[in-house]
Amino acid sequence: MDDQVIEQTHDYGVKRDEYFSTPRYDYVDLMPAGAASVLEIGCGTGATGHHARSEGKAAFCVGVEMFEPVAIKARDVLDAVHIGNIEQMDLPYEEETFDFLIMSEVLEHLIDPQAVVSRLVKLLKIGGRVFASSPNISHLAVIRHLMRGRFDYVEEGVMDKTHLRWFTPSSFATLFTEAGVTVDHLGSVYPSPIAHRLLAAAIGRPSAAWQRLNVHGHRTA
Template sequence: MAKTSSTTTASPSPGTPSPPHGLRDFYENPAVPVASGPSRSLRQARMLARALEPAGASGPRTVLDIGCGDGTAAATAAPLLRGHRLIGVDWSQDALTRARTRLPYAVRGELDGGGLPFASRSADAVLFSEVLEHLVDPDAALDEIRRVLRPGGHLMLSTPNLAAWYNRALLLAGVQPVFSEVSLRGIHGRPGTEVVGHLRLYTARALREFVAASGFTVVALKGAPFHGVPRTLRPLDRMACAAPTLASILLLHARRA
């Protein structure tokens, strides 16, 4: 949400890479952002640290950061999860190359097709940060996460809020909401400067219902600010976190049934 103009289009120029032919080409492009703001990452990490027992009490826990991107979210969480085993997972080779500079373990895996390279009930917790909105088949993704989590295991999920406070105002003005996208090749009808490949968006109510229908028990839903909000509006964005239904980012803690 770095610009306030309602329409921005991307025009090819000499030396510009050719437009992506599909999602795989899009996400393997090094220019595509693969990390989100530190405030969201830190809030999510604190939620997980509170949920897990200290490593000394019952041994290390296995935490998978699925869709780890360049590893910044897992690296932010690592100091709060000392003694636990943190493993980054992504299917983008470009993202994994960057993640391995920040994490001791980063492996290739997919939420569909071949599935994740982990045994059933082998993980104690899953970080799922800013991934759900990019998926063609979110139902299959949560099925696979449920498979690798042990009973009672924790899911820490974050995703943009379609009903964020500013999106409500934008819709009233006939402007495409922030976070929503109509093309992989350019921005049309909404504020912002980056195409990031969002396919699905959730309100707080929709996210709760979707996760519960996928075999999880929702423990808590909180809000987090969005790093792309203009500086002058950031105090309002932080205030909105007190009401998750209005917050920029939804942070959901659930447990495998």
């Protein structure tokens, strides 16, 4: 394990348990009932895959997780868990294996997210769906700090110190379209406070109210 990965995993060790164990209920809700296969990058304790299975929406769940203590827990609920940095591993699956690819709050932690997305999309069946989210660097709070000359790292949120990349709504969508994914939905993970929405609309940037970007798409190429 190289020095950069060791430093990153040390930083993850101080995260709250919820950081690794909160299911993406919204993604599972969008899955139709059936025996689907799911690949989740940054699976944490496997909570999302476990929930999908319990809802009768997944029969084969694979996770990738860099932080070993939680990856070991995920092995209790998923069919397979690969421990390590997705940028440095080749997964042992044929192209067009999976029905769903989930990347929740993970792409911002990568050095070259475009290369990773392009590689992983090939593991999706044609028509297979992608669910992904990431912080919005054009959020109002970040804009306010930039206007004050600040770009400070913190323990969590948009400026989490473990983040290596940041995206605007446009650049996040482009990440997927350039990998052969048609983006069906680009929006916010959670509804924004009305004050944020009003201010963002007033400056002509409604998406500036979105703290976390959310993409739903399907593989077309």
